[in-house]
Amino acid sequence: MTATPLVDRADLLTAAEAVEPLPHTVARLATLVADPYSDIREITETVSLDVSLTADLLRRANSAALGRRSTVTSVRDAVVRLGPSTVLSLTLASRVGSRMLQPMPAYGFKRGALWERSVAASIAAEVIRSRSTVPVPAEVGTAALLHDFGMVVLGQHFGKHILDTLALAAETDGTDIVETERVVFGLTHADIGGTVAEAWGLPRTIAVAIREHHEAHEGLSPVSAAVGLACAMSYEITTREADPEELESMVARRHEVTPLLGILRLDHDDYHDIVATSRERYDELADRYGA
Template sequence: MLDRTSVEKRLSTMEIPTLPEVMTRVIEAASSDTASAADLTAILQCDHAISARILRIANSAFFGFQGKVDSLRRAVALIGFDTVRFLAMATSVFDYFSGRHQNVIDVRRFWMHAVGAARAVEMLGRKLPGIFSVEACYTGALLQDMGIILMALEYPTEYRKVIEIASESPLYLTEIERGVLGLDHVEIGAWVAQAWHLPPLIVNLIQHSHDEPEETVKLEPEYTVVRLAHSLADISGFGFDWVSPESVLSSLYGIRLGLAPAEIDDLREALSEMQEDATELMDLIVLEK
């Protein structure tokens, strides 16, 4: 095992590129329950590259609209604020991380899992209206595991060992990471989120994203929602094949939110049916780069 102090020292000297201003503003708007479609549109219009990509995707065969979608305002009207928000977040965040090369993690699969979790948040928001901040949970679900990529970038040899152990062990991924590297992707993800000056709730959602169920009982419902969303993504086929799905945790967190086991099964089934569309949309985001 690497010495934790040496790992922390190396990470503290790691240069974390500053987030582009537009990406920072997109994350802030996407995480706010007061930001409107007009607010997000105004931010996106400041970045012509992202705006153009969103419009190309909106005009793709995936959506199949008749006539040209020629403005972000029209895109919001046709495909909805939630989808435009997702495209804005996914394109900006995906670009940031895909530009940092590593060959340990399947980045496309990584983002598929994040997309599955974000979609699960949307479903939970419709099922439990007014219970939690959908916007904050959506952003937290997308960014929760970004520490995995950063660990693979800084410690590729050690993280291959993590994957090797995880593929054969029932242990939680964070336990394996701590055993090999001395710390886990949750700690690193929260550290980066703080360095990026993300909203405090997003930082905390990342920091507590793998707490044991009993440790989150007294926390806001957002923590339970993000945990449940990622668990649903795992058991619905969106996760890595080397991470053990946490089906038991889905029931535990679902019950805490007042959901019956049958309702959890319905959510899992509905999310599983979204895989094909999510894959196609993810391919569009990658190809339109």
């Protein structure tokens, strides 16, 4: 493969920046969740500005699966019950989920699989945050939810034929598809996803974590390490019957994430426990919504 990108990098970045923007309410909510000094009152006021978000939030907070008897009737009570980070993840899920349902065969995703993996990664990120003795920012679940959104931009910009060619090139040369993206496009889906997050006005920690989710070295921040670890775990969380090749890939991922575990002061036993807990939560969510 040639080291010269085969497409215009600037054209790709322009496509990423042109993705339909998020409502101002969502960007503002993300900023508040990322700010450790914000309070429930500010978050409540922001959510209340969006009628559809308010209705959805109250419905979720009153879900029977939450095991509460008292009915939530105010936005403030809903935010308190669910937690600000969960509110942000739910808000983004309602805005971007439908865009992530398309099949992405170049990356091994059938219809809906990219979204399933993204949700699994978000759940794992929240579990990692609760287990790590290193402080992990509240926006980690949102960063994990959006970590592969760059694939959607590539799919919309190039279409199935080009992405299938990309996958074939990776298979033929025996290289990782992320590295093949870098050679063919001049950047990766992680770079594009980070650019989209910036264009949406999301906090810098989210954009950086998305850009770095395929990296594994000691210089990463806790949020980037948690998103990278959650990304690796998402395959195991959503895979029930793995073939030998998939099992080999999972074992390789567990080895590759060792630096991430170190940053978060976790070990490989923690890794297995987090995957098991995240799988239980993922299955509960899938049962609740018939996924």
